Amino acid sequence: MNPYAWLEQSLATIHRADWYRSVQSIHGGAGATVVLTRSEVINFASNDYLGLAGDDRLIQAATTAIQNFGTGSTGSRLLSGHRELHGELETAIASLKQTEDALVFSSGYLANLGAITALVGKRDLILSDEYNHSSLKNGAILSGAAVIEYPHCNVAVLKSRLQEVRQSYRRCLIITDSVFSMDGDLCPLPTLLDIAEEFSCMLLVDEAHATGVLGKNGAGCVEHFGCTSQQLIQVGTLSKALGSLGGYVAGSQNLIDFLRNRAATWIYTTALSPGDTAAALEGIKIVKQEPTRRHRLWENINYLQNLIEHLPLKILPSESAIICFQVASAAEALKIGNYLKESGIFAPAIRPPTVPTSRIRISLMATHQPSHIEKLVEVLKDFG
Numbered sequence: 040m041n042p043y044a045w046l047e048q049s050l051a052t053i054h055r056a057d058w059y060r061s062v063q064s065i066h067g068g069a070g071a072t073v074v075l076t077r078s079e080v081i082n083f084a085s086n087d088y089l090g091l092a093g094d095d096r097l098i099q100a101a102t103t104a105i106q107n108f109g110t111g112s113t114g115s116r117l118l119s120g121h122r123e124l125h126g127e128l129e130t131a132i133a134s135l136k137q138t139e140d141a142l143v144f145s146s147g148y149l150a151n152l153g154a155i156t157a158l159v160g161k162r163d164l165i166l167s168d169e170y171n172h173s174s175l176k177n178g179a180i181l182s183g184a185a186v187i188e189y190p191h192c193n194v195a196v197l198k199s200r201l202q203e204v205r206q207s208y209r210r211c212l213i214i215t216d217s218v219f220s221m222d223g224d225l226c227p228l229p230t231l232l233d234i235a236e237e238f239s240c241m242l243l244v245d246e247a248h249a250t251g252v253l254g255k256n257g258a259g260c261v262e263h264f265g266c267t268s269q270q271l272i273q274v275g276t277l278s279k280a281l282g283s284l285g286g287y288v289a290g291s292q293n294l295i296d297f298l299r300n301r302a303a304t305w306i307y308t309t310a311l312s313p314g315d316t317a318a319a320l321e322g323i324k325i326v327k328q329e330p331t332r333r334h335r336l337w338e339n340i341n342y343l344q345n346l347i348e349h350l351p352l353k354i355l356p357s358e359s360a361i362i363c364f365q366v367a368s369a370a371e372a373l374k375i376g377n378y379l380k381e382s383g384i385f386a387p388a389i390r391p392p393t394v395p396t397s398r399i400r401i402s403l404m405a406t407h408q409p410s411h412i413e414k415l416v417e418v419l420k421d422f423g
């Protein structure tokens with residue numbers, strides 16, 4: 040029997056459920072409008088919240104770093120891959136986050152895997168929000184700790200589970216997205232911090248969609264809730280609002296020192312490339328120096344929220360640049376996604392297994408013009 044025959048059957052099952060996915064090419068530069076194969080569309084599918092991925096200053100910083108240091112970093116950080124640029128980037132992240140130190144990983148996904156697997160193991164417990172990002176869920180599985188998923192943002196259930204089982208385990212780690220990536224709502228951070236303290240748990244928040252977007256200085260959800268001084272493990276990415284590639288963990292000196300010694304996804308992988316590192320550093324500089332970008336993003340968020348308030352759409356509650364409306368089925372989501380694309384709007388259908396219920400996901404950028412948002416609303420109205 041052909042040991043690979045199951046692949047074809049499995050793919051057929053994926054097709055039947057309307058869960059099949061494939062890539063599509065974007066031509067030209069990153070921006071609020073992009074060119075797909077057949078046409079130019081307004082881009083509501085990007086995580087480039089501040090429009091920095093196509094910014095000349097980041098492009099220049101990356102180009103200069105490549106010219107000075109080469110394309111590859113040539114080794115892991117602990118061997119031959121570390122450069123002063125990495126240290127500067129880590130200092131800049133720690134300064135933005137107001138933490139003692141930070142550690143840069145090759146992606147946000149690897150930052151979560153590395154941090155979680157280093158912090159807990161077989162004798163420990165993880166409590167994880169059911170809507171957490173894949174990198175948190177897989178980090179939890181990989182760690183070997185006992186994992187309990189609690190209903191989305193349900194602090195009552197979280198607390199009662201801790202009352203039942205906390206004493207059976209050595210260390211305990213609560214993990215959560217800060218802005219939930221497929222819904223756009225926020226975790227109840229102050230309450231989570233109280234619960235973490237009461238039950239002696241560590242708390243890890245993933246600020247992927249909050250950094251550069253939320254908080255007075257763009258530091259994220261932790262700053263938004265005024266929790267900056269609290270002991271926390273903050274994870275994030277350099278590849279969304281910061282316009283580059285890579286991830287990080289920010290926190291106390293002890294936490295970061297420990298991760299440098301124990302996080303396998305940091306120790307045994309090649310250091311972030313000079314170009315990516317320099318672009319991220321420039322991105323953070325701009326986040327700090329140009330709050331007007333963030334203000335423009337929020338003007339766009341508020342503008343869209345006001346315009347769609349009265350449309351007959353099932354809008355999910357959001358306090359971020361991610362705005363979703365629910366649709367009946369995966370097939371329906373695909374149909375609407377295609378209709379939007381044909382109408383000049385790029386907003387993807389998000390289907391199971393990424394989310395429990397299918398939806399159209401819209402993400403806003405600081406560089407969207409009011410006319411872009413008005414066009415989106417017109418098309419949504421027509422469809423309704």
Ligand SMILES: *Cc1c(COP(=O)(O)O)cnc(C)c1O
Pocket residue numbers: 146147148149151172174216220245247248275276277278284285286
């Ligand atoms: C995008 C994302 C990540 C992964 O970050 P990358 O740098 O793209 O690997 C992790 N967590 C959340 C919540 C995300 O949305």
